[in-house]
Amino acid sequence: MMFSENEFSNSTLPRRVIVINDSEDSIDLMRAFFQPKKYTVSSFRRAELDLTKIEPLSGVVLADPRILQHQDAESVRILSQTLPIILVVEPETDEKAITDFSYTVFETLRKPISFLEILASVERAQQTHSLTPHIENGVSEQTKVVEMTSNNPIVGNSPKFLLALEVAKRVARSSANIFIFGESGTGKEVIARFIHSESSRKDGPFIAINSSAIPENLLESELFGHAKGSFTGAHEKKIGLFEEAEGGTLFLDEIGDLSAPLQAKLLRVLQEKKIQRVGENVLRPFNARVISATHKNLSREIQDGRFREDLFYRLNVIPVALPPLRERRDDILPLAEAFLRKFAAINDSPARVFSEDAIKFMLEYSWRGNVRELENAVERAVVMATKPKIDHSDFLISNPDLTLEVVENHAPATKDSDFVVHYDGHLLPLQDVVQKYVEYAVAKNGGAKCKTARVLGIDRKTLHKRMPPADVYAN
Ligand SMILES: Nc1ncnc2c1ncn2[C@@H]1O[C@H](COP(=O)(O)OP(=O)(O)OP(=O)(O)O)[C@@H](O)[C@H]1O
Numbered sequence: 141m142m143f144s145e146n147e148f149s150n151s152t153l154p155r156r157v158i159v160i161n162d163s164e165d166s167i168d169l170m171r172a173f174f175q176p177k178k179y180t181v182s183s184f185r186r187a188e189l190d191l192t193k194i195e196p197l198s199g200v201v202l203a204d205p206r207i208l209q210h211q212d213a214e215s216v217r218i219l220s221q222t223l224p225i226i227l228v229v230e231p232e233t234d235e236k237a238i239t240d241f242s243y244t245v246f247e248t249l250r251k252p253i254s255f256l257e258i259l260a261s262v263e264r265a266q267q268t269h270s271l272t273p274h275i276e277n278g279v280s281e282q283t284k285v286v287e288m289t290s291n292n293p294i295v296g297n298s299p300k301f302l303l304a305l306e307v308a309k310r311v312a313r314s315s316a317n318i319f320i321f322g323e324s325g326t327g328k329e330v331i332a333r334f335i336h337s338e339s340s341r342k343d344g345p346f347i348a349i350n351s352s353a354i355p356e357n358l359l360e361s362e363l364f365g366h367a368k369g370s371f372t373g374a375h376e377k378k379i380g381l382f383e384e385a386e387g388g389t390l391f392l393d394e395i396g397d398l399s400a401p402l403q404a405k406l407l408r409v410l411q412e413k414k415i416q417r418v419g420e421n422v423l424r425p426f427n428a429r430v431i432s433a434t435h436k437n438l439s440r441e442i443q444d445g446r447f448r449e450d451l452f453y454r455l456n457v458i459p460v461a462l463p464p465l466r467e468r469r470d471d472i473l474p475l476a477e478a479f480l481r482k483f484a485a486i487n488d489s490p491a492r493v494f495s496e497d498a499i500k501f502m503l504e505y506s507w508r509g510n511v512r513e514l515e516n517a518v519e520r521a522v523v524m525a526t527k528p529k530i531d532h533s534d535f536l537i538s539n540p541d542l543t544l545e546v547v548e549n550h551a552p553a554t555k556d557s558d559f560v561v562h563y564d565g566h567l568l569p570l571q572d573v574v575q576k577y578v579e580y581a582v583a584k585n586g587g588a589k590c591k592t593a594r595v596l597g598i599d600r601k602t603l604h605k606r607m608p609p610a611d612v613y614a615n
């Protein structure tokens with residue numbers, strides 16, 4: 141678990157379980173177990189089930205999938221966005237009833253199972269869910285007061301992303317410089333704006349500059365300003381972005397591309413907390429929090445002498461690591477759905493939902509361009525769609541490059557002989573063998589964790605638990 145035990149289980153969280161089941165015995169047992177634990181228990185049988193009545197409630201749904209099968213799949217999906225649904229599966233249940241909802245539900249629990257396991261799952265669901273809506277609402281409200289900020293909410297569901305967001309939220313309160321690591325399109329700017337909006341500087345400006353997009357000879361004056369006549373073309377004096385960001389946040393994107401002379405100047409500025417406009421001798425103090433980001437592997441840049449280590453330590457007081465989308469596949473569907481809603485509204489498109497094929501494709505595709513690539517792919521598919529349901533083919537027609545990548549992704553990433561557990565006379569703990577096998581299986585499926593979980597016959601959460609711990613700060 142990425143969060144400490146009681147971090148988010150504050151007392152204001154509604155404690156309710158909503159049991160969807162036809163068996164009186166099951167309902168009574170749930171009630172007998174949960175009520176003494178201060179949970180309200182609401183129950184619905186098939187005959188009286190109306191999902192729209194459940195939606196306004198708060199709590200965690202414990203549902204027999206056979207009953208959900210009698211509901212419209214789209215309504216179940218919509219409900220799952222408001223309330224976490226846990227499937228509680230009787231042994232005789234047809235597998236299809238489970239797979240029908242495997243993309244929608246929070247977790248699947250198969251009987252026989254202890255009540256304590258059900259309780260643990262309910263608590264997990266509550267903690268995870270209590271974060272997501274808070275993030276969406278919090279950010280879209282905050283963005284209104286942030287300069288140069290889009291109105292797009294932050295979407296995320298995976299433990300890795302929620303951890304990055306939690307780190308970002310905590311460091312926002314400090315005044316330390318922050319470094320955001322992450323491949324292209326992982327949402328570095330989104331996080332930088334989030335940090336700004338969560339900080340005490342939120343009413344000040346948020347100024348972003350992409351160091352690689354500005355010609356080298358103009359960048360210094362852009363950052364620090366210049367005096368009138370200080371170089372050809374400098375007809376007027378100009379204040380730089382460090383001064384413009386006064387009282388707010390300066391986001392230096394693609395800092396890994398900064399030239400050596402500018403790296404030296406930036407280091408001096410950060411050490412002295414003063415800037416010097418080009419063509420002036422005056423040192424001016426500034427008050428801006430600096431957030432920098434790069435998609436490059438800075439350790440390598442430093443090793444090869446292309447980036448100053450001393451500057452790196454100045455900028456990187458606190459690191460925030462944004463993992464690539466392929467390592468947080470739980471974020472794919474929530475993001476895709478948010479983009480679908482956004483682009484359907486903008487384009488007046490009939491598209492409303494994704495077909496199962498489209499979902500399967502999105503979950504298995506490699507998304508090397510990360511969230512940005514997913515956003516573009518969904519936008520094009522929405523524009524091309526002629527029906528309410530977006531099919532896999534809508535993606536392929538509108539994104540010709542995707543075909544190649546999928547094929548590539550399906551190619552085995554490892555050879556069969558790669559799974560070897562060495563026996564040197566000492567037996568390995570079973571846990572280690574399981575971990576190695578799961579790691580191997582994920583690699584063999586080109587990193588597609590959902591698919592691997594299906595093949596191994598376990599759910600995604602169990603797969604994650606069995607995987608070796610990831611180094612979130614690995615660059
Ligand atoms: N968690 C998220 N929720 C919603 N939208 C997101 C999220 N992460 C990224 N995006 C969207 O994906 C796109 C890319 O995000 P962003 O520009 O922040 O990435 P980046 O890491 O700065 O990319 P680059 O390295 O290319 O500059 C943007 O349109 C952004 O709105």
Ligand SMILES: [Mg+2]
Nearest residue numbers: 325328329393
């Ligand atoms: Mg960026």
